[in-house]
Amino acid sequence: MNRKQPSLASEDNNGARVPLEEFKKLFFIGEARFLLACLSKEFDPSFIVVGKSNFEFVTAYKAIKRTKDYRGVAKSSAQAIDLLAEVKPGFVFIHERGEQLEFAELVQHIAQSCPNIRSYVIIDSLKVLEDYTKIDPDVIVADADIFLPNNPIVQGLMAMVARTTYRSPSVESYLNQIPPIAQSSSARIVLSLREQQLLEAYVLGLSNREVAEQLNLSVRSVQTYSGQLLARLGVNNRQKALIQIAKMGISVTTRFLKGDLR
Template sequence: MPNKVRILLADDHAVVREGLKALLNGEPDLEVVGEARDGAAAVELAVALDPDLVVLDVSMPGLNGVAAAEQIHRANPTRKIVALSVHEDRGYLRMMLAAGAAGYVLKRSAADELLRAVRAVTAGQTYLDPALADGLRDELLDRVADGAAGGELSQREQEVLKLIAEGFSNKEIASNLNLSVKTVETYKTRSLEKLGLRTRVDVVRYALRRGWLKDPV
């Protein structure tokens, strides 16, 4: 029998944790190996227990789900994260996806969708609750896909994009990389087109997902 998917469950409500734990442990291929009631404990247990996947509540006291996801993802970018949330607006979705989550499930439909999300994310897919509008889902997936809009970035394109994320102007980047401003603009345009990004905020979020920035912006 294949090894079970080892799951860390983080939610500040004990009743919710118990329900989700029973749901997950009821599956032959899933196993809850740890529980956390806040973001700080989730980060610590992610290191100590080395789970395959973390189910992370977005709204927790102290260190919230977004900050916890960023730290967990930074410590091990291969670890899978599924966000569990009461929030349906695009702000929370984008923040969690940018922080490293690959799944986003609404609490009101968790009993039906969490198992699907866990299995999809474990398989390397991105999963968003179907209650979300299709147009929003497509937009979000396009914006966080690493290279899905046109292939991998070249080394120079990565250098330019990283400096943009760090806040440098085109002129400063040109000086830093010994290029002309026009060449920098060409690399920038090409990179944004490849990744389906539009604004500097999008670039920063992409850089966070790739681990280019040391601290959250």
């Protein structure tokens, strides 16, 4: 699949446009917050890049502030697995460019044999998702979502630090259309942005009305979302929800509540 060059402005689902220069500014600010979060959570920000494009490798190297975090590149699952035997990065950045999975073996290897390494996957086609739900990477971001104002790239990074998973808006929407039988059987819980926001509200002790004001929702909507989250966790109150999340090894950040990482 040929990758389209981004235009000077990107349009989100609501018609809002984000100039390319503004996106670059948000990315650098987001990266700085990511590195600060790594310090506070003791998360290793080093990574390797896996893909097919030499240009992409060079671009990734030039884009980051701390080049020492860039541990290497690979063009196949086999090469990446061999590289992981030599270096131990905090995460592996993978780009699936086509409609067929090329790096499923690598993601599965990370999930089964590298418990301290996270997998971050960019996909060009949503068609690969039905197979990826069976493997369950830590982060999946659709290429079409990269320029959205809420900065899914950085949200994925922050989710790794919080030891949870993240799916960008297009990915989450597509997965919601897949019959439950085809969904992943993994025991890990995938938190949506709204669920992350609610958990932060629980930590901060905010009332439903205060959450509604923060998120520009009605109180009834907050109550509905909160009830659904408690049901997913199998608990009946906020305190038990936080205890359950802690048992799952998920850390709740305080960065998502306003839905904006700027």
